[in-house]
Amino acid sequence: MSERDLYELIERYHQHQVTSAERAQLEERIASDPAFAKRVQDFKLLTASLQSHGKQRVLRQRLNGLHQEWKAENPGQTKPAAATTAPVRKTPAIRLFLKQYSATMMVAATVAIVTVFSSLMGMELWRSANQQQTARYVELRREVDALKRKQNALLQDATTTPRASVNPGQFTGSGFALTADGYFVTSYHVIEGADSLMIENKAGDRYKVAEVYSDQVRDLALLQVTDTAFHGFGKLPYSFKSKESDLGERVFTLGYPREDLVFGDGTLSSKSGVYGDTSSYQISIPLNPGNSGGPLLDDKGNMIGVISGKMLGVDGAAFAVKSAYLLTLLDQLPASRLPQPVNLPKTNSLSGTSRPQQLKKLQDFVYMVKVYN
Numbered sequence: 001m002s003e004r005d006l007y008e009l010i011e012r013y014h015q016h017q018v019t020s021a022e023r024a025q026l027e028e029r030i031a032s033d034p035a036f037a038k039r040v041q042d043f044k045l046l047t048a049s050l051q052s053h054g055k056q057r058v059l060r061q062r063l064n065g066l067h068q069e070w071k072a073e074n075p076g077q078t079k080p081a082a083a084t085t086a087p088v089r090k091t092p093a094i095r096l097f098l099k100q101y102s103a104t105m106m107v108a109a110t111v112a113i114v115t116v117f118s119s120l121m122g123m124e125l126w127r128s129a130n131q132q133q134t135a136r137y138v139e140l141r142r143e144v145d146a147l148k149r150k151q152n153a154l155l156q157d158a159t160t161t162p163r164a165s166v167n168p169g170q171f172t173g174s175g176f177a178l179t180a181d182g183y184f185v186t187s188y189h190v191i192e193g194a195d196s197l198m199i200e201n202k203a204g205d206r207y208k209v210a211e212v213y214s215d216q217v218r219d220l221a222l223l224q225v226t227d228t229a230f231h232g233f234g235k236l237p238y239s240f241k242s243k244e245s246d247l248g249e250r251v252f253t254l255g256y257p258r259e260d261l262v263f264g265d266g267t268l269s270s271k272s273g274v275y276g277d278t279s280s281y282q283i284s285i286p287l288n289p290g291n292s293g294g295p296l297l298d299d300k301g302n303m304i305g306v307i308s309g310k311m312l313g314v315d316g317a318a319f320a321v322k323s324a325y326l327l328t329l330l331d332q333l334p335a336s337r338l339p340q341p342v343n344l345p346k347t348n349s350l351s352g353t354s355r356p357q358q359l360k361k362l363q364d365f366v367y368m369v370k371v372y373n
């Protein structure tokens with residue numbers, strides 16, 4: 001489909017002139033493609049602005065026409081003549097003038113008022129369009145630049161006990177343990193285009209991992225440790241919540257927006273994500289590149305989501321894919337795609353403990369995901 005045909009389809013969609021099949025196909029693409037959804041919204045705003053401008057021109061033309069009509073009916077009387085008679089004789093003249101031209105004056109006043117409000121509406125639409133351009137959704141994968149690599153090398157040279165040189169990768173994100181025997185979860189956009197992957201925890205333990213399955217629509221990726229040095233965790237301290245969480249709940253996350261593990265907390269501010277995506281939560285946690293793929297937990301330590309991105313230009317607007325969609329993905333995944341069964345944790349040992357204690361238990365299961373390509 002050409003760009004012209006696409007925009008014609010979008011225009012018919014906004015005018016409710018599409019078939020049911022076209023509507024279903026278009027709405028499915030809007031729900032699964034944030035960039036396309038933004039194009040549809042921008043086109044709607046632009047169309048509304050152009051229509052508003054056209055209405056203003058028509059109203060101005062009508063007002064000018066009424067003015068010319070009044071001038072033709074009253075030549076040489078664009079301004080009222082100065083009164084030279086007694087004030088008593090002014091009243092009938094004024095009343096006669098109002099009676100004769102009250103309808104014309106009312107129409108002109110109405111046109112003027114509508115024109116003013118149309119101008120204000122156009123300005124508001126323009127301001128809203130600018131805000132839409134500023135507030136855009138971004139994924140939070142962190143790029144490791146060459147300067148950072150040189151700084152790491154210099155720091156290693158300055159230490160008394162140098163560590164083995166490790167390639168930091170081209171991109172990094174966060175991930176966390178799904179099972180005790182080596183399955184991990186992260187965001188699809190974190191590992192997209194990777195030739196090889198490695199995970200590393202706060203203690204410096206590093207393991208090679210491989211992509212087992214990815215869901216690009218829900219932005220989820222399932223990884224498995226392939227390193228023979230990995231011997232499992234024994235038992236995970238958290239469990240996965242299958243039901244939706246409530247608005248206003250306190251939530252928190254751990255991730256790697258920099259080389260060290262970073263904690264962030266806030267509240268669950270909406271049960272839907274960007275562009276009304278019902279597979280995600282909106283949360284009020286300040287996030288940065290590198291947080292994508294990290295865990296989102298409630299106050300009791302239940303795993304309720306996977307951090308995915310945020311809106312630029314909007315304070316406190318970050319997003320996480322709901323854990324219910326992760327569980328659905330695992331249920332629908334063919335057994336042939338998995339090297340071994342996925343045995344999710346059933347108990348939660350974080351419940352009832354203080355936040356510092358929760359973080360101490362959790363930090364051993366949250367890893368930096370390093371991407372090489």
